[in-house]
Structures are given as C-alpha cells and as structure tokens.
Amino acid sequence: MDKNELIEKINELKKKKNAVILVHSYQRQEVHAVADFIGDSLALAREAAKTDADMIVFCGVDFMAESAKILLPEKKVLLPSEDAKCPMAMMANAESLREMKKKYPEAVVITYINSSAEVKAESDIVCTSANALEIVEFYKDKKIIFTPDKHLGNYCKEVTGADIVLWDGYCYVHDEFSIGDIYIAKHEHPNCVLLVHPESPKDVLDIADFIGSTSQIMRFVDENAGKLDEDEGFIIGTEVEIGKALQKKYPEERIYNLAEHAVCTQMKRTTLEKVYESLMEEETEIFVEESIRIKALKALDAMLELSEKLGSK
Numbered sequence: 459m460d461k462n463e464l465i466e467k468i469n470e471l472k473k474k475k476n477a478v479i480l481v482h483s484y485q486r487q488e489v490h491a492v493a494d495f496i497g498d499s500l501a502l503a504r505e506a507a508k509t510d511a512d513m514i515v516f517c518g519v520d521f522m523a524e525s526a527k528i529l530l531p532e533k534k535v536l537l538p539s540e541d542a543k544c545p546m547a548m549m550a551n552a553e554s555l556r557e558m559k560k561k562y563p564e565a566v567v568i569t570y571i572n573s574s575a576e577v578k579a580e581s582d583i584v585c586t587s588a589n590a591l592e593i594v595e596f597y598k599d600k601k602i603i604f605t606p607d608k609h610l611g612n613y614c615k616e617v618t619g620a621d622i623v624l625w626d627g628y629c630y631v632h633d634e635f636s637i638g639d640i641y642i643a644k645h646e647h648p649n650c651v652l653l654v655h656p657e658s659p660k661d662v663l664d665i666a667d668f669i670g671s672t673s674q675i676m677r678f679v680d681e682n683a684g685k686l687d688e689d690e691g692f693i694i695g696t697e698v699e700i701g702k703a704l705q706k707k708y709p710e711e712r713i714y715n716l717a718e719h720a721v722c723t724q725m726k727r728t729t730l731e732k733v734y735e736s737l738m739e740e741e742t743e744i745f746v747e748e749s750i751r752i753k754a755l756k757a758l759d760a761m762l763e764l765s766e767k768l769g770s771k
C-alpha cells in the first residue's frame with residue numbers, strides 16, 4: 459500500500475473502532491498525517507484524560523502510552539511500535555528511588571513524565587517540561603528530589619533557587635547539544651534567535667535566547683513569525699522534527715535546526731504501516747499493574763490539577 463492508501467485505511471479503521479490517534483510532536487511527519495491530536499507530553503496527557511474514544515493509539519514512546527493507561531484504565535491503549543522505549547525513562551527505577559527517599563525522608567518527589575509507571579508510583583507529583591518550573595516553584599520551600607532528568611532538574615534549581623537533589627538521568631538527544639553546535643549554527647545563521655529545550659546541558663541553556671518545552675518553543679515561533687526582519691530567523695534546539703514542522707508551517711521564515719544529530723530514534727520507530735497494523739490487530743496493548751497504577755495516578759492527577767490551577771501552557 460502506498461502512503462495515501464494507508465492513511466485512508468487508518469482513517470476507516472479509526473472510525474470503525476472508535477479510536478483516537480494521539481501523536482507526539484517528535485513523530486515522523488507521515489504519522490502526523492493521521493493524528494487526531496499532536497502535542498508534547500503535557501498536551502497529550504490532557505487530551506488522553508478527556509477522550510471519549512474506546513481505544514487510544516499512542517504514537518510516541520512507552521511511558522506516554524503507559525501514562526494514558528494510568529489515566530484511563532478502562533480504555534484499550536495501543537503502542538504501535540512495542541520497542542519504542544525512552545532511554546531516559548530507563549535511567550530511573552523504583553528501587554533506587556526508594557533508597558533515595560530513605561536518605562531524604564522529608565523531600566517531595568517530583569518526577570518528570572518521561573519515567574516508568576513504577577517510578578511515578580513512588581513520586582508525589584509528576585511534571586512535564588512545560589510545567590516543571592511552576593511545579594518546582596510551588597514546592598520550593600521544601601527539599602525536592604527531582605527525577606530522572608538532571609538537566610531539567612538543574613534548570614529548575616537555578617531559576618527557582620529550590621533545594622533539589624538531582625537524579626543522574628538525561629535525554630541523549632538533548633544532552634548531545636554542545637557549544638560547538640551553537641557556534642556553527644550562529645555562524646551559518648547570524649541574526650537568528652536560539653530557542654532550546656530545558657533537557658539540554660547548562661552551558662547550552664546559558665547562552666540560549668529562549669528556553670522552553672516543545673510546545674512553548676512552537677508557540678514562541680507562532681507569536682513571532684512574520685514580525686522578524688528579512689535577515690532574522692529561528693534556530694530550534696530540540697528534536698529535528700520540530701524545526702521541520704515549523705518550516706512547513708511557515709515557509710517564508712528562516713527556521714533552522716540547531717543540529718541535525720538531534721534525532722530521537724525511538725520516536726522514529728513508529729511508521730504509518732505500524733499504525734495501520736496496530737489498529738488492525740489491536741496491538742501492542744499496554745497494561746499497568748493495578749496497585750502501581752493507582753499510586754502513579756495520584757502523582758499524575760496531582761500534576762494535572764496543579765498545572766490547571768497554575769495555568770501552565
């Protein structure tokens with residue numbers, strides 16, 4: 459089947475099975491074509507929480523589909539590529555977190571959504587890169603254990619002044635951004651503003667013009683497109699799909715990726731063929747053990763409620 463046929467078949471199956479397809483922004487552009495909703499982790503978690511579909515096809519990585527299942531246990535949640543696993547999520551485990559909690563019994567545990575259900579279950583509240591700063595700010599009078607992303611945790615620590623114990627995890631896609639990448643990008647594209655994701659190392663964040671989650675970076679471009687001089691533009695310091703999507707949306711603008719090496723190979727495992735097979739065979743279904751789910755749900759609900767209250771975007 460060619461791509462257009464696949465898109466048609468996927469849309470037919472989606473209707474027949476009352477399914478919704480949620481797609482993370484780092485997915486291939488071809489997968490974006492069948493999305494009911496495209497967004498970052500916070501937006502997708504919010505969307506999953508309110509869907510009335512019977513089936514959720516989560517085009518992303520394992521922890522995202524797990525989060526949807528935690529929020530909606532009665533729905534069938536499918537991950538089209540069963541080996542799409544986030545390496546950062548694998549850098550934290552419940553046992554080590556329990557050990558750390560024993561060391562700092564007074565600490566509030568804030569866990570980035572890029573984590574397993576077991577680690578969320580050991581946490582007080584979940585956060586995403588879109589609301590991490592506000593959530594840390596909210597708890598800054600207490601000691602905080604922040605897991606698993608050390609760069610995001612450190613960024614929150616620097617901005618809020620909170621007393622944070624960092625976990626030693628990182629996203630290999632953003633961790634590889636370097637001053638060298640910035641030097642080359644700024645040299646090739648002078649007069650462009652540099653927008654970077656807070657999963658990037660501190661020295662990169664220190665010289666960025668804007669720091670924000672995927673959706674915040676996209677919003678920045680939405681708000682500034684058409685307002686720049688002809689020789690100005692945007693350098694996008696996150697996964698390469700975002701720069702591509704923005705350039706497609708704004709063909710008149712000068713939009714460049716900070717570095718072409720910023721590719722999440724796990725996110726790219728999902729293809730249109732896999733989405734079609736997943737809907738057809740109703741696989742791979744995601745399950746979360748109930749006692750874990752209930753505890754993880756508390757931490758996820760705490761985030762959804764607090765970010766709603768704080769107006770996180």
Ligand code: SF4
Pocket residue numbers: 484519543544545546547572629630631632697722723724725
């Ligand atoms: S971009 Fe980084 S954090 Fe996101 S899924 Fe890939 S490895 Fe994990």
